[in-house]
Amino acid sequence: MPEHGPSSSPDDLSAANIRAGLKSGFWDEILCYLSVSSSNDIALSLPEISGPRTASVIIAEQQEKGRGRLGRTWVSPPGLNICMSMALAPDIEPAHAAFLTISAALAAASALRQESGLAVLLKWPNDLVVADRKLGGILTEIRTEGRSIRKAAVGIGLNINSSSADLPAEIACLATSLFSETGRRFDRARIISEILKGFELRYNMVRAGNRGSLISELKGLSSSLGRQVKVMDNGLVTEGLAEDIDDEGLLIVRLASGLRKRIGNGDLTEGRLFNAALR
Secondary structure, eight states: OOSSOBOOOTTOOOHHHHHTTOOSSOEEEEEEESOBSOHHHHHHHSOOOOTTOOEEEEEESOBTTOBOGGGOBOOOOTTTSEEEEEEEOOOOOGGGTHHHHHHHHHHHHHHHHHHHOOOOEEETTTEEEETTEEEEEEEEEEEEETTEEEEEEEEEEEOOSOOGGGSOHHHHTTBOOHHHHHSOOOOHHHHHHHHHHHHHHHHHHHHTTOOHHHHHHHHHTBSSTTEEEEEEETTEEEEEEEEEEOTTSOEEEEOTTSOEEEEOSOEEEEEEEOOGGGO
């Protein structure tokens, strides 16, 4: 269990404030904490979701052991940004787990674009960026049973009201926030409500097998397509032109030899934009 129980934050990042912006009863629980070890850990520790229960949300002002993909640490000063996880029982095949990440990324990008007016894009496979600087990321962790995902924690970390001075020097030049880009402070509860509404819509599409629409939306917001990229995965480096995203969310890279390679995971570095028409 978390170090501190449910509590509203000083700027009213409370369950009641977030729920006021929602339209449906899809989200059973909205749990707000001042401090947790990791919101994904809390999501995975919740009781099994079954019967009339559908989904829960965990929101933390501070994570003591926040993490991102590939074992990286997620750093966020308390009280300024969004650190949240959604606890789900999707009952989909593990092979389609990427669509939980895609749904969350699309929902977050849509909400941030709507609230800020910024051209928020998605860097494959899970980052949100503005002008090539990282605004946030998604981390999905699953527990399987047989051929189905029994439980999933979809974590979302977003830089909202922090500034470069709030970040460690080694990442300050690589990251940004809504405040840094606009000079304005944003209502985090409102943004979370919009993310939850957008995720619910896309999540139901995934469960219904309507994944093609999400891939089309992903391509339209991709910062990676049309660019020279380098992908590192378990020591293997792939370089080439990011040409497409396939029906399963894999990145298709055209190598210098002309061959096309499908990539399902890895740490991607984007280079020069060669073909904007591929977006």
